[in-house]
Amino acid sequence: MLEFDVAEHIQAIAYQIPKKGNVYNGDSFFMTVTDDYYICAVADGLGSGEHAFHSSNTIRQEVEKNHDQEVDVLIDRCNQVLKNKRGATISILKVHFLQKTFTYSSVGNIQFILSCPSGRFIYPLPILGYLSGKPQKYRCETFSYEKGSKFIIHTDGLEIPSIKALASSTGSVEEISNNLEIYARTGKDDLTYIVGQLF
Template identity: 30%
Template sequence: MTDRPAVQETISISDVGDLGTARLAARSMSTAIGFDERAVEEITLVVSELATNLVKHAKDGILRLRRAEEDGRTGIQIDSEDQGPGITNVEEAIADDFSTSGSLGCGLGTVNRLMDEFDVASRAGAGTSIVCKRWLRLDVPPTLACPLVFGVATRPYPLMSVNGDTFVIQQWGESALVGVIDGLGHGQLAYRAAQAARQYVERHFDQSLDEIFRGVARTCRATRGVVMGLARFDWGRATLTFASVGNVEARVFGSPEPMNFVYPRGVLGLNARRPVVTQHR
């Protein structure tokens, strides 16, 4: 009879001596769930960051790690809870450039980038609750060849050395995610915003479009912000799924039926509304 790996573990965090225990638990559980070596290291970094924040800012807190099952997916959920002073400005704390006392990595921005889902609830004087999830990425070999050809044309604004516009093309299995991203304005600041969004999308391309937009909005809070349109092609199911925020327009030529897309106003990272995700055949 063999011991089965724990499906849930609770760790009390009160001083730096508890950090090693938290890292070991994260490494052990994520390995048992089936994450590859790189993902295990990233999940361990997330737990280390959250535990370090509890020691530095809350003094006492609890980390809970558990196996997550949802909509046919398997992964790990990490909860961080404390009764500390709370986070005065949650948006600022998530921004990658912000750290209140030299914490490991780039604070909660690191957690946002490395986890697929991330939520924070905090109130001054009433503590902070963080819930984040990372899902296994299954390498499913395609049975149908890709019937699509992708092409891109882009250039920087005149006299600018960098481009504030960028694109994403990610293909896996029998689907592909393509998108356009426009950083507000021109030059270095627009480029920085667009690249931050692109990197997030490329890391999380297999998540739902709604979750990707939420993650990009969090990631771009430290930037000028971006507008973005994403389309997921699934030739196995013969579907096209589309979502956008801001002044991004998509057109479909040659379809026997008209495809109506919704374009909510807003800027991801500033004042974006939730995108309207539509699916078409």
Template identity: 25%
Template sequence: MDFNFDAYHQFPLIDRSFLNIIRRDISKIAEAHNFTEAEVGRVSLVVTEMATNLLKHTGTHGGELLVKPICQLNGKTCGIELLCLDNGPGMSDPLRMMEDGVSTFGSMGQGLGSIKRQSDFFDIYSQRGIGTVILSRVYRKGNAPKSGARNENKFEIGAVMVPKQGEHVSGDGWGIRLAHQGAYLFTLDGLGHGEHAHEAATAALQAFQQQPKGSPSDMLRGVHSAIKRTRGAVGAIAHWTADAGTLRFCGVGNIGGRLLLHDRAKNLLSYNGTLGMSMPNTINDQHLTWERGNIIVLHSDGLKSRWDFQKYPELTKHDPTLIAAVLYKDNTRTTDDTLVVVVRATD
């Protein structure tokens, strides 16, 4: 299982003159993580096709590429993840558009098929009037997950974290601790943005990793005590267990949360307060059902709160990172760091 805790490198594509710069900078990221020349070439081809599609289809609507190394829980870099966020008209039949020679633009129509061939993992979501998001993962040799490998933890997780424009680090953060047939997920937002917010988030994540595994509310109390010398943060912890079919949640501050059940959505409620500064004397866990197909979405206030999954038919069937990217594309405020984490129960 891959865990991607770092923020993405953001590459807005304004016009064709930026293409070579973006391709060069992304190639340098791959080279810095020991990709071979051939592997860097694959990444460069994916970037070229993604950027070309953006230039063809977005016009004045705009688009961007998001790129980051994929790291496993032990910190080892195993690949590069690329997201193409297209605010253009979208496609009514994206699977057909992936066939070579099929195009909505009158070109040769080889872009999507080429991206898929160069990728070890590929996913796409597109709707008319919404735009398109493409997800590609290119792994170093021998590091791609084995197809059909059993998921012992019984969940899938993905996240999109992007710093405020002009910042080099994110004041948002997230971390995970595996547990029997489940996990503890901590999602947080250091107050403000920039270096000091990043320091607060880092301290909170370190405190979370050191807490005894218990109830989310008890773990939040421990984090609160540990980060009193920082500027503080808001945060939430979700703990799910597949065999028991339960989800426990507790949050302090304005971390947004929603549990998507098969027939409805349920808001995850947080207490007023700030970790490291002030929080209620009494906080308790929210107890919910957790079963196959359920989805948790947790996000910082860099994402608008009024997003609605009904706007995106069939989106819940896609990779969790792609789900997070679609929500980010359409709902980011751009005035703050943005974090969206998506978890899906697989058994």
């Protein structure tokens, strides 16, 4: 588990567990925060095991090296580095603190939801498919967010009955993560989730 607690702007927790019986987790993630922005990327390599890990980890490394770039540039770079690899689904979130906006893009089955204190939910739809180095369409959307908004990003290894209710709960980031962890223990698939709150 990896946790950021930057009281001025964001608190975030990442949790990861491999499929039962596997040494390698086919999911990878990266997140970091600067004075100006927070960025996280979650990638799910196709299949499971070592080859899936290598694909998703290639994405993690690319975002880590270039996290100062905008989301549309990053997702295209990630597609390019997957040429001749197995392929992966991807989700990138970049939050700009000064503007109180975030940009999000996703290809594949990684889920994202943001819950605002006013009761508004934002859940951009991903583009179908996966990155593999071949020409791919992307959709990058930018939204405003309210102070206190909470978000959840997770790979398809996590099955939650009501993610809306969890994202909009009054619980802390730690409490939401603890609730998600209960659903994470089935071991049916590789799993990664990130929970955060924006201030």
